[in-house]
Amino acid sequence: DTEVTQTPKHLVMGMTNKKSLKCEQHMGHRAMYWYKQKAKKPPELMFVYSYEKLSINESVPSRFSPECPNSSLLNLHLHALQPEDSALYLCASSLGNPQGGEKLFFGSGTQLSVL
Amino acid sequence: GENVEQHPSTLSVQEGDSAVIKCTYSDSASNYFPWYKQELGKGPQLIIDIRSNVGEKKDQRIAVTLNKTAKHFSLHITETQPEDSAVYFCAASNGGGSYIPTFGRGTSLIVHP
Numbered sequence: 001d002t003e004v005t006q007t008p009k010h011l012v013m014g015m016t017n018k019k020s021l022k023c024e025q026h027m028g029h030r031a032m033y034w035y036k037q038k039a040k041k042p043p044e045l046m047f048v049y050s051y052e053k054l055s056i057n058e059s060v061p062s063r064f065s066p067e068c069p070n071s072s073l074l075n076l077h078l079h080a081l082q083p084e085d086s087a088l089y090l091c092a093s094s095l096g097n098p099q100g101g102e103k104l105f106f107g108s109g110t111q112l113s114v115l
Numbered sequence: 116g117e118n119v120e121q122h123p124s125t126l127s128v129q130e131g132d133s134a135v136i137k138c139t140y141s142d143s144a145s146n147y148f149p150w151y152k153q154e155l156g157k158g159p160q161l162i163i164d165i166r167s168n169v170g171e172k173k174d175q176r177i178a179v180t181l182n183k184t185a186k187h188f189s190l191h192i193t194e195t196q197p198e199d200s201a202v203y204f205c206a207a208s209n210g211g212g213s214y215i216p217t218f219g220r221g222t223s224l225i226v227h228p
Contacts, residue, residue: 004158042204042218043159056215090158101147101166101208104216106158 002027006091006107014115015081021110023074023091030096032074033104034066037088043106049074050096081114088112117142119207121219129227134195136222138205139187145207148181148188149216153202162203163190195226 004025013019023032031050035043048056049068063085065077074091088109094102118141128134140148146167151159165172165179165188172179176195181188192199202223206216 040202040221040223042221045215048215092158101149101164102214102216103149103161103164104151104159106151106160108156108158 002105004091004093004105004107006089006110008110009108010111010113012113012115013078013081015083017081018077018079020078021076021089021091021112023076023107024072025093025105026072027093027105028071029093029105030071031094031102032068033092033094034064034074034076035090035092035106037090037109043090047076078112081112083114086112086114117145117207117209117217119205119217119219121205121222123222124220125223125225127225127227128195130195130197132195134192134199134224134226136190136203136205136224137187138189138207138219139185140207140217141186142207142209143186144209147208147216148179149206149208150179150190151204151206151218153204153221155201159204192224195224197226197228200224200226 007022034046037043046060047066052068063080067075090109091107092104121138149164152162153159165181176193178191202221204221205219208216
């Protein structure tokens with residue numbers, strides 16, 4: 001299994017809602033990532049978990065809250081989002097052995113619209 | 116930090132032609148250079164990568180070349196097909212503290228039948 005599975009594929013939420021994005025991989029990867037991607041732009045790193053510990057937080061607003069319950073699962077909890085947070089949210093995973101560079105495996109993403 | 120420049124931003128070719136996308140990087144410590152292809156409605160997928168101890172790598176119709184001295188690397192696609200139409204991102208990273216890849220801005224490749 002070489003897939004990263006993200007749910008839901010699409011999400012529409014109001015600014016007062018609370019929702020969660022989910023990501024799952026069964027490749028034995030120990031690093032997991034959240035990226036945000038706006039149309040026609042490259043993915044923008046938000047968070048990195050390495051061996052289930054948050055290792056990188058790219059100064060993301062607190063209305064985004066990541067969680068890594070175990071080595072296969074990654075969640076992104078959303079609360080009080082703004083319309084400018086509308087984007088494609090991508091989850092990725094990699095082996096977690098950064099020496100020599102890491103191949104990232106991306107999911108198909110969650111297309112989020114904030115009204 | 117690392118800075119990756121990618122050109123062109125859009126590339127339009129006829130089916131069967133070759134396509135070349137070029138990237139430059141700034142950090143001489145970078146040693147791993149992957150290329151990702153992103154089709155509409157999907158996440159980026161790794162299509163080929165190269166490490167700094169290799170000058171060229173091929174996989175069927177796709178090849179990547181690396182010039183460490185000039186700090187640039189290129190993606191070459193031969194005999195393009197309509198299904199090659201997508202956005203392509205180059206990236207650069209190094210082992211150790213900065214293993215997170217820095218992406219180029221992307222190239223939208225359009226292959227006309």
